[in-house]
Amino acid sequence: MEPGEPREPQEPREPGPGAETAAAPPKPQNAVTIAVSSRALFRMDEEQRIYTEQGVEEYVRYQLEHENEPFSPGPAFPFVKVREQFLRYPGLTLASPGSSTSFPDLFIERFCMTGGNSPICYLKAYHTNLYLSADAEKVREAIDEGIAAATIFSPSRDVVVSQSQLRVAFDGDAVLFSDESERIVKAHGLDRFFEHEKAHENKPLAQGPLKGFLEALGRLQKKFYSKGLRLECPIRTYLVTARSAASSGARALKTLRSWGLETDEALFLAGAPKGPLLEKIRPHIFFDDQMFHVAGAQEMGTVAAHVPYGVAQTPRRTAPAKQAPSAQ
Numbered sequence: 376m377e378p379g380e381p382r383e384p385q386e387p388r389e390p391g392p393g394a395e396t397a398a399a400p401p402k403p404q405n406a407v408t409i410a411v412s413s414r415a416l417f418r419m420d421e422e423q424r425i426y427t428e429q430g431v432e433e434y435v436r437y438q439l440e441h442e443n444e445p446f447s448p449g450p451a452f453p454f455v456k457v458r459e460q461f462l463r464y465p466g467l468t469l470a471s472p473g474s475s476t477s478f479p480d481l482f483i484e485r486f487c488m489t490g491g492n493s494p495i496c497y498l499k500a501y502h503t504n505l506y507l508s509a510d511a512e513k514v515r516e517a518i519d520e521g522i523a524a525a526t527i528f529s530p531s532r533d534v535v536v537s538q539s540q541l542r543v544a545f546d547g548d549a550v551l552f553s554d555e556s557e558r559i560v561k562a563h564g565l566d567r568f569f570e571h572e573k574a575h576e577n578k579p580l581a582q583g584p585l586k587g588f589l590e591a592l593g594r595l596q597k598k599f600y601s602k603g604l605r606l607e608c609p610i611r612t613y614l615v616t617a618r619s620a621a622s623s624g625a626r627a628l629k630t631l632r633s634w635g636l637e638t639d640e641a642l643f644l645a646g647a648p649k650g651p652l653l654e655k656i657r658p659h660i661f662f663d664d665q666m667f668h669v670a671g672a673q674e675m676g677t678v679a680a681h682v683p684y685g686v687a688q689t690p691r692r693t694a695p696a697k698q699a700p701s702a703q
Contacts, residue, residue: 406502407504407505407591408501408503408504408505409503409504409506409507410487410494410498410501410506411451411455411506411507412494412508412509412510412513413446414449414509415450415508415509416446416448416451416452416507417446417447417449417452418446418447418449419449421437422434422438449509450529450530450678451507451660451678453536453659453678454659454660457536457538457539457541457659487501493513493516495513495517495522498517499520504523504587504588505523505524505525505585506522506524507524507525507680508524508526509526510526511683514681514683515683518682518684523586523587524584525585525680525681526681526683527660527678527680528673528678528679528681529678530672530675530677530678530679531673531675532676534654534676536658536659537657537659540609540611541609541610541611542611542656543611543612543613543659543660544653544656544658544660544661545585545589545612545613545662546614546615546662547614547616547627548580548616548618548664548685549583549584549664549682549685549686550584550585550662550663551582551583551631552580552583552630553580553581553583554664554684554685555581556626557687558686569622572622572623573622575626576625576626576629577626577629578626579630579634580627580630582634583682583685585662586634589638590636592610592612593612593637595610596610611639612638612639612640613638613639613641614631614640614641615642615644615649615652615653616641616642616643616644617647617649618643618644619645620643620645624641624643627641640656648671649661649668649671649672650671650672651675653672654675654677657677658678659678660679660680661677661678661679661680662680663682664681664682664683664684664685664687665687
């Protein structure tokens, strides 16, 4: 039950003649590190119930009695699993206050077990590019620290996703971009928003909380593009936005271009529901700042993650709900 000590990153060694280049881990700046809480990666409903109804000591006893029994996959599992299959070094950190170490079919190299305390303070030390959790308060805490983070939700039904290509879908405003434009809509309405976007079409939007994660994925994609393998790249990204292509889409695309970024597909829905389109894309994860769109994606079988950032968010709770030590 002792908290796990973070491992020091190791510099890769130069391979000798005939040696596999996979013999050494990548430098942090060349990897994409995903930190996942235990309740995001696995289904832990029973553990959470025991903690809530019977307390922490009974919860610890139950965990120890079942520590060699693999968990069932949770909402983040398909996203993490397919990523591991095509990257030799998955860069996966289990960031949790818990203690169980039984993981079905996954190689998790680094652990962050904090004995009931928040793991957020360690995420930067792990060079985390994305933090996924089932605990909204922890996600807010991570975003406040400048770390890309989202609260992940299970879909209402299971949908088969690709096992050979990682598909990641992003909303635009308050996810990849700042909430500047959403503030205009909220304060002045859609007509003023359209006028504002037209007047500022060539002015890039400020970055949002997940811009850095798209950037990290883009670095991996460019390794394939540079070898003429764009169509064979095992990562595919999507911009799925309520913006209209005719009235406000240009600024979103020009902003990405100004950052040196792109998405493989850009889908402008002009306010239409996102769920049906996501059902066709079948992404491993979809990020949005509005729970309305998260719920719509869940209903159509998409693993959706809420990014609690920007003007659309409800006020924070003053008394967070009781959470089990390993049930973030």
